[in-house]
Amino acid sequence: MKFERLQLRGLRCIGEASLDLADGFNVLVGANGAGKTSVLEAAFLLSHGRSFRSGSRDVLMQRGASGLSIFSTVRHADARVVRLGLGREGTRWEARVDGTDVLIGQLVRECAVVCFEPGSxxxxxxxxxxxxxxxxxxxxxxxxxxxxxxxxxxxxxxxxxxxxxxxxxxxxxxxxxxxxxxxxxxxxxxxxxxxxxxxxxxxxxxxxxxxxxxxxxxxxxxxxxxxxxxxxxxxxxxxxxxxxxxxxxxxxxxxxxxxxxxxxxxxxxxxxxxxxxxxxxxxxxxxxxxxxxxxxEWPIICLDDLASELDLAHQASVVESLLAAPAQVLITGTEMPKPLEQAPNRLFHVEQGRFTPLL
The missing domain is CATH 1.20.1050.90 (RecF/RecN/SMC, N-terminal domain)
Structure with a gap:
């Protein structure tokens, strides 16, 4: 499965953002605190109904925002396209699949995300x-x-x-x-x-x-x-x-x-x-x-701050392993991981919650 598009509103430092993602490697590069990890967090929320970060779901909402929402268009290996949404207005959380209100369990069954991050x-x-x-x-x-x-x-x-x-x-x-x-x-x-x-x-x-x-x-x-x-x-x-x-x-x-x-x-x-x-x-x-x-079909793979979590040799092993798999991969870092410099990828620069595609 692949995210064709992720749309975020009111999530942590992200006021509003829309990302069109590539089928293979998508690299989000920027300074610490720019909002890179929040994209991975959004993907994880759609798949697990919770964040991989510590703390309650209350802290996910951008300060001063009236609500938050995460929408995605997911394309499955059989070419089926599903629209997923998870949002909060006030204290109530709502999940949707193709515009229909559903239970969280029905939402997460449609989306599989595996995430390696500093707390893993x-x-x-x-x-x-x-x-x-x-x-x-x-x-x-x-x-x-x-x-x-x-x-x-x-x-x-x-x-x-x-x-x-x-x-x-x-x-x-x-x-x-x-x-x-x-x-x-x-x-x-x-x-x-x-x-x-x-x-x-x-x-x-x-x-x-x-x-x-x-x-x-x-x-x-x-x-x-x-x-x-x-x-x-x-x-x-x-x-x-x-x-x-x-x-x-x-x-x-x-x-x-x-x-x-x-x-x-x-x-x-x-x-x-x-x-x-x-x-x-x-x-x-x-x-x-x-x-x-x-x-x-492969789940979506998220790798948060890969370069700081693994040495260069192990980064290369991970990248080589995933290049051989038909998986969509989302990677964050303060700079492009060296093993990906020669690999096909879509690069986004992240600054203060704004995402600019570079490649």
Whole structure:
């Protein structure tokens, strides 16, 4: 899939902008704070319904603006063209597909964006929540029923936690229906996650061999969020008294995690900060390649401040890898990355939220 056009209004420092993008590499060059990353952020919002930057969605709006909007025209590999929109007026967020109001879930299913940015090392070094988000985004685009199962799980989790927090005694019978729903939907989510990680691992190995060959073979470990081999419904019932003391549910797919280990770096602590970034990049590009094989079209690849995140040799490896793929790529930097100087690209100069095409 490709963005043919991105139109932004009221996003961070961007008052109003329209970018006609090329099919291949699009390079946004300008000083820090000029608005380059906001373009990648807009693409990510259409694909994930949230920003990759920290903070709430409230801070996305340009200071003094009454609202913000992101519109794009997306062309799929089958030549289908879809118009996507995400906006906010006041406190309400609205999503549209081809002019029709839709739920956020319907919007993000139409648009797939994978983004490597300065905070991406959190995929390896950060909390389990980061890794669950990565995993569930991939599962969402593979399993049509994932979102409905996830919503059922979250509703049951909220109800059980509410019971756990009550000061007065609660009948044991009240827990049963919610724990059964947690077990049903949670077990299905767990199966989907395992299947996805099994499919992802060969792609991770391929990408890791390009960027981190010195670390040797890669293995992946998945932890479901409750004792391996045990029934989730039974675990929830057995742990009810402990959960009442803690006032929240301590087992389930909302506690799952996964990790990678290398022959020469069996623990995450053995990786340098630079290696953490490369492992995260390998995972993100692996996810993009798996998504491309599953959907029959590449997701859009965003690389924020590539030159400052990777050394020259690894920049060249990334560019060479993506040149061989029919992917649209958006790259930002304070200057043109050297490996792209001789590669076909469309260049934009960015200054104070304004975008000027140069090539």
């Amino acid at each position: 090392h959190a995929l390896i070094a950060g909390s389990a929540e980061e890794r669950r988000r990565f995993l569930d985004w991939g599962v969402f685009h593979v399993e049509q029923d994932f979102l409905s199962a996830w919503r059922r799980y979250q509703r049951a989790l909220k109800q059980r936690n509410s019971l756990l927090r009550k000061e007065s005694a609660v009948s044991e019978d009240l827990y049963g229906p919610w724990e059964q729903e947690l077990a049903r939907s949670g077990t299905q989510i767990d199966q989907w996650r395992r299947r996805y990680l099994d499919a992802l691992l060969p792609y991770v190995r391929e990408q890791a061999s390009l960027f981190l060959g010195e670390l040797g073979d890669v293995e992946l470990r998945y932890r479901p969020g409750w004792p391996e081999g045990e029934d989730l419904a039974g675990t929830l019932a057995m742990q009810r008294a402990r959960d009442q003391a803690k006032r929240h549910t301590t087992s389930g797919v909302h506690r799952a995690d996964w990790s990678l280990s290398f022959a020469q770096a069996p623990q995450r602590e053995h990786l340098s900060r630079g290696q953490e970034k490369l492992v995260a990049l390998a995972c993100l590009l692996a996810q993009a390649r798996l998504d491309a094989d599953h959907r029959g």
